[in-house]
Amino acid sequence: MNRDNLIEKLKMISVKDKSLKDLYEEISMCCMDEIKSQWNKKSGRNAYYLSVEFLMGRMFFNNLLELGVLSEAKKIFAEKGFDLNRFEEIEDAALGNGGLGRLAACFLDSAAGLGYPLYGYGIRYRYGLFRQSFENGSQREEADDWLKWGDPWSVRKDAEKRIVHFADMDVAAIPYDMPILGKRINTLRLFQAEGSKEAEKISEYLYPADDTEEGKLLRIRQEYFFSAAAVGELIDRFVKFNGTNFEKFPEENVLQLNDTHAVFSVAEFLRILTGKYKLSFGKAVEIARETFNYTNHTILPEALECWDAELVAKILPDIAVILKRLQVFACREWQGRGCSKEERIAMSVLKDGRFAMANVAVFIAKRINGVAEIHSKIIKERLFSVAYKYYRNKFMNVTNGVTQRRWLMLCNEELSALYDRNLGKGWREDMEMITRLCFNHAGNIAEFIGVKKAKKAQLAEYIAKREKIQLLPNAIYIAQVKRLHEYKRQLMTAFAILRIYYQLKEGKHPEFTPMVFIFGAKAASGYRRAKAIIKYINEIAKLVNSDQDVKNKLQVVFVQNYDVSYAEKIVSGSDVSLQVSTAGFEASGTGNMKLMMNGAVTVGTMDGANIEIAERAGLQNNYIFGATVEQLAKLENNYVPLEYIRDYPEMKKVTDTLIDGTFSDDGTGEFNELHTALFQGASWHAPDHYFVLYDLESFVQALFAVNKDYCDAESFAHKQLVNALNSVFFSSDRAIISYAKNVWKIDK
Secondary structure (H helix, E strand, O other): OOHHHHHHHHHHOOOOOOOHHHHHHHHHHHHHHHHHHHOOOOOOOEEEEEOOOOOOOOHHHHHHHHOOOHHHHHHHHHHOOOOHHHHHHOOOOOOOOOHHHHHHHHHHHHHHHHOOOEEEEEEOOOEOOOEEEEEOOEEEEEOOOHHHHOOOOOEEOHHHOEEEEOOOOEEEEEEEEEEEOOOOOEEEEEEEEEOOHHHHHHHOEOOOOOOOHHHHHHHHHHHHHHHHHHHHHHHHHHHHHHOOOHHHHHHHEEEEEEOHHHOHHHHHHHHHHHHHOOOOHHHHHHHHHHHEEEEOOOOOHHHHOEEEHHHHHHHOHHHHHHHHHHHHHHHHHHHHOOOOHHHHHHHOOEEOOEEEHHHHHHHHOOOEEEOOHHHHHHHHHHHOHHHHHHOHHHEEEOOOOEOHHHHHHHOOHHHHHHHHHHHOHHHHOOHHHHHHOOOOOHHHHHHHHHHHHHHHHHHHHHHHHHHOOOOOOOOEEEEEEOOOOHHHOHHHHHHHHHHHHHHHHOOOOOOOOOEEEEEEOOOOOOOHHHHHHHHHHHHHHHHHHHOOOOOOOEEEEEEOOOOHHHHHHHHHHOOEEEEOOOOOOOOOOOHHHHHHHOOOEEEEOOOOOHHHHHHHHOHHHOEEOOOOHHHHHHHOOOOOHHHHHHHOHHHHHHHHOOOOOOOOOOOOOHHHHHHHHHHOOEOOEOOOOOOHHHHHHHHHHHHHHHHHHHOOHHHHHHHHHHHHHHHHHHEHHHHHHHHHHHHHOOOO
16 A cells, blocks of 8 residues: 555545535545555465454544554645544444454454454444433433445445355345455455345344344344355355365364354354265364364353254254254264263253354364453363363463554554654554553653543543533543443442442541543343443432532443444543453453553452453552452352341442432332342342442442542552553454464464
């Protein structure tokens, strides 16, 4: 790509009498035209990342940054009287729900940035997750029409469409290719389902509700649809250039399964090799075992996916047969290894009439990885302990990472400029260089304080524009921004805020530094408790923000429609990162890394990558609290929340607000149900099964410690800068290099 040539082309673009959409498309297409000669060049061994989610975010600014023309483009169009930042009105492509999809996006970005041949396969959803708004504090959902701005960064490839067969219909899989820019230009290929109205439902929405048979069938269709299209394409390409010597297939292709959603690709691979090309089942399995790798992202049962065998057979009879054959094949192997009956059941592909997709992945995958040291330990010792006993060499760890291109260079130009001034621009190619910046140098601390002040002002301005709320000045900005789930314990943060609120009302903290709690999260449309927690937090916000006694000391803001672009503002403008999941449940987290990279201290449990963050930046520079995995294991059958809170009357006062009329749930009974879940449990879980109340007291004390330490501006900024400089390890570049060398065996 000729950078100077692109700049000249941008200079030629007129802004006169053009709508925002037209100008956006013209600039985007100008860039696309410039890269086309270098795009889609493949050779040697390539890696393919199969994921049901790719949460790419807004491509415009990121691509201009990758092309090296972002600052010049801003100047060019400013001279024409147009502010390029107006394109922030462009909708994000919300084709993901959270960390799973955002990790996939970061990995593609880093691979291209480093020059590794990594290509993505997924689904081009007609609508994103959903657009979120609040009505009287409750979440409301509407279709996320991200395509209303057009899609100039994708190219439709009609000539390369594929037909995906189901028992009741055929579906056309139309590929749309999105360039992933860096030292090389890789491709994210998303398939759109076309044909009948029923066919088109497959790529209409991300994660349709699966609480009915129809919903479950649609989820199965989605997962098989993109898996079959990807695998079929790769096999056809291999045969075209290499013939049918499939033993060489793994020499050119390696497939990474991003959690269980893509595991149907294994069955499809075996179906094609044994059916169309008549390989023996054993030989097909042997080749698959050299081709596929599996990343596990969670230990939660609902995410490990077990599909009713009869449902699979209903629309994918051949795939059901393949999976049953795989069960028989696996049992023979396990018997040969001397596995007991109980051990064979634990590893079974077909268990209690359902296909266990995680077990399929574990049996076939050449390498299996967790995404943080503690998570990888848990999957070896608990989740897949039997498989680990017999297939020990398969298991490894690759701690997650985030791309510094979007999560530092793009979203925090001020901190990037600080590094430029002190280190030169070489760190942009070699992030390890930022560790050379002296965090004990008074000048660097002063510069950093200035950067953080600027980013906080920008965040406050953005929230004022989006939410019509003025953030408290000179306050500590504390962010908990992530998917809404009970184990992530936004409810515990809500209780902690109330604890602080009541103490302030009693005049207990006269030297209190103002604190602003910023929440951002979407709750799955069918997840009633998560939606109740959103309502509860918004009720707390209403109380706290309107109370004259505390309104200049404490503030709560739940931003609407949290997405990648909102995250860019929040992670760069926050002082404190809340990472408070129950120990052992958050596989890794990536929000913790983004906030750390931008100089936020972590208030968190010893869970996921928090452990590694604390190790690298120092316990003294973060605020770790709560029970560990080992402590919770000992508590499991000895924890009675009602008895526990007897020693904490302030805690009872807080939890009583769920049932005593302090807050209204609009007559839904949802707050009462939250209270019941904490103290009585439910048929599927014990009381307070995420130990919210058990960790609450230590959480509150950690927040008060932050408040006290923040009074010493230089000392607190020192903690923040130490975190920022030690975030190097959490770059997805490091993770991709590990995958490339130890899993995929690919070269630049």
